[in-house]
Amino acid sequence: MHIPDGFLSSEVCAVTSVAAAGAIGYAASRARDELDERRAPLLGATAALVFASQMVNFPIAGGTSGHLLGAALATVLLGPWLGMLVVALVLGVQAVAFADGGIAVLGANVLNMAVLGALVTQAMLTGAGALRERTAGLLGVAAVASWVSVMAAATATSAELAASGTIGLTTVLPSMLGVHALIGVGEAVITVAVVATVLAVRPDLVGGRRAAPVPS
Amino acid sequence: MRLGVFVGLALAVAIGLGAAVSPFASPQPDGLERVAEDHGFTGAGTSHAAPVADYAFPGVTDEKAATAAAGLAGTLLVFALGAGLAVTLRRRSGHPA
Known part of the structure; x- marks a missing residue:
């Protein structure tokens, strides 16, 4: 996106x-x-996983593909602020080194894919309360947050396109939400697979598992 | 599992995805590109010069090899920058304002 x-x-x-x-x-x-x-040490590993996963577009219906955004995954693993920074770092490298996403629009891409995704995911983790201390509960929240984070990014992108006069909101929003409702399922599958793997080998590394608020 | 082993394995998986799987990723337009095509505003987009534009490593003629090299380089680069970010944040936290 x-x-x-x-x-x-x-x-x-x-x-x-x-x-x-x-x-x-x-x-x-x-x-x-x-x-x-x-x-x-997990920042580098998470950034590498998000970057590499974003290169692996998976096919969805109608000659269209999707790829991981990664904000939900990074937030479940690292927390909202580190997660946001890691995804923003990936987006910055993609724009500057790979011409994937524009330079003038980098702020918009960071807002849509890193900031909103991290905030949405953290809101859901907080809302889930003690549910997330159980493996099934955390994976369920991660799945829903993944899907919602993609839909939030699609909504924000549509609003920015409409505000720019590129295309009308009533035209672009249903199209963006329709295609990303499918891509969001892919996001949820990948996020749950990765979080479940980390929970199996090093559950202590999954920051989102802790119901206690991060000390400040 | 030791943390170093865990991080090493995670990086290995990332390199596998970025360098070995990505050349076989779906070449179809992504969600936004599809919507832009369907509604005829693809032409509004512009591209800029970049060291590894469109994930094709310069000087590598084979398309899949060029993607693999770009994936390897990018994965290692963001790993290093992510680790650097951690070092920077920790250094700052050691000297609170």
Whole structure:
């Protein structure tokens, strides 16, 4: 769902860049709370997994493909602030080094795919309360949060396209939500598979399992 | 499982996905590209110069090999940057403002 340059107006680029920069700055100030000794080495590994997974487009219906966004996965593993930073890092590298997603629209892409995804996922983890301390509960929350994070990104992308005058909201929103409802299922499958694997070998590394709030 | 082993295995899986599986990923347009095509605004998009544009490693003529090389390079790069981010955040947390 990487927006290329040219799809968004300069006004929308400016507003989304300011919003994304603010969110990333706040995340950086909060992330050190989440960065205990165990999770520090996991940042590189999570970033690598999200980047590599994003290269593996999976086919969905109608000659269309999708790929992992990774914000839900990174948030379940690392917490919302580190998760947000890791996905933003991946998006930045993709734009600068691989021309995957535009430069002027990087703020919009970070907002859509990293910031919203992390916040949505953390809201659901918090809402789940003690449910997430059980394996089945956590995997269920991760699945729903994955799907919702993709739909949130699709909604935000549609709103930005409409605000830019590229296409009308009533035209683009149903199309984006329709195709991403399927891609979101793929997101949920991959996220659950990875989280279940980590829970099996090192459950202590899954930050989202802890119901207690992150100390600040 | 020791943490170092776990991180090593995770990186190995990432390299496998980025370098070995990605050349065989679906070449179909993704969700946004599909919507842009269906509604005729694909042409509004522009591309910019980048070291490894479109995940094709420069100088590698075979298309699948070029994708594999790009995936390997990118996976190692974000791993290093992610580790660097952790170091930076930890260093900052050691010197609270």
